[in-house]
Amino acid sequence: MHKKSSQSSTSYEILKRCGEGSYGVVHKARHPITKRIVAIKTVQAPKNGYPRSCLREVYLLKRMNHVNLPKLYDVICEDRQVHIVMEYFDMDLYSYMKQSGRPGMTLGHIKLCSSKSFLHQILSGLEYCHSHGIIHRDLKPQNLLIRMNGRLCITDFGLSRPFGIPLRAYTPKIATLRYKAPELLLSRHCCFYSLGVDMWGVGCILAEMMLLHPLFSPTSELDQLLSIFKMFGTPNASLWPGYPRMDFYNVHYPVWSKKDLRQCFLKRSGFDMSLTTMHLLELMMVYDPGDRITAKQAMLHPFFYDDETILVWE
Template sequence: MEKYEILNTTIERGSSSCVFKAHNHDTNETVALKRIYFLEKNEGVPSSAIREVSFLKEMDHSNVIRLLDVVDNDKALHLVLEYMDLDLKKFMASSPDIAKNQQVIKSLMHQLLDGLAYCHSQKILHRDLKPQNLLIDCKSILKLADFGSAREIGVPLHRYTEGEMVASLWYMAPELLLGSRKYSTPVDIWSAGCVFAEMVIQQPLFTGYTELTQVIKIFSIMGKPNEETWPGVTLICDFLDAFVRNEPQNLAELVLGLEPAGVDLLSKMLCMNPEGRITASEALEHPYFDDILESPVNINFRT
């Protein structure tokens, strides 16, 4: 750790980790230093940290955060990551006028989907896509970060344990909220669609405060699914019949200002049936991106 000088800036603080801005004296670079604390003495490295290191060491893409170094000591594990100026949530809050620019949204969404398509091609589910885990630098480059909840896609698909927390509630796919224990890449697409809508309207689209109220909020906007619109849905949720039947709302009226092609892409990303949801690779070819600028928009945000 001697070559890293922690600056007096805490980028992010969580229950078991902190991210600091730091200086690498050997390379003269600014880096992000993620300090992951050991929860109990002699417990060793948390499994989430092992997963994050394992995945990041294997990935190499311009829209995925780079792992530069790993330093271990008796009290914590330190991940040395490339430094990014701020996350998408802070960007939207600090520069709302810039964040609502349609070309900025288009550029950032294309980069998000490009990084996500790469992860999926490497058989990796991110499982926790949200604005706080999407980082942006001063050159308008977006990168996927925080792979502590990521999982490798199994063949056949793994059945994850009940109660396993994946994704923050407002960005969680309906199949997870309804209790499905068998899922795949569509869960990331749903989360990305929620981020897309939030960039347009500058606030989250689905805002429940429990898993049940989140499901109700989604149904109130997207409509209550049935066996015709989502074959097998009644088999993954015992209390589905208790939900009030709602007809889907017009997305164009909820994401005002988004061009028709964007509304069409959003509707394909927020398809209730995961089998019908667009893939990241398909989304990159959607007409919404036909007029995207060749290089990222210079956003000149305030940090």
């Protein structure tokens, strides 16, 4: 998993508890000698070995090196616990949106400083992952960490996995429900999917940055699926050739027409979406995963180049 560290978890001064998720508890800590501020994610190991999600996250963090992905400093295994020592960030995107609200994320801020910069950084980190054969599979604002200088990193690779060609069938039981792509919702056990599941998640995040609340708030997988149909129109074989072959395809789903996204966003939040913003969002949320825009293509979209500046972090 990792060569034995010369450090101990007690070498670090714990400053505060930052949060707790399905895969571990995160603390803010400081190294007593270097004074480096770090985040320590502690995962409890069961008797039968280390959790697969933990092993996978460490493996992927070790092999990745990109400005929009967190640095891995150390891995400490002791007392049936794994302590993953990583770069520390001030907050996640969810907290940023919640704390700043519309006064902090005005139309000008969203398009020039926050959403545009954040979106480009998400895409940059994701393009690196995809070009190195990694699907994240759980993109959401809580898994996007931000520093005070505006630098963003994609984190939490517990559900991520390497992929190869030809593609294998994977479990659809991934991703947080409100960011889950339709091909996952329509699959029963194993299914073939690829990078499009991440791009659907990015589309949901872009919409949330504009609305300041999630695009979908489902109570179940069926509710999420029908909410998508209501927003983007009920799919058919011409829109999505593979749709009739999906496990949960049903000819009795209600037939809705696609909504005018610009009017919908204006009504829900007062946000007047530009045509280029609407176009990019629609490309990210195409039904057919094979036609969905890639991270590399999205970074070249006119959205980033109409009279505004992209902030690039060195």
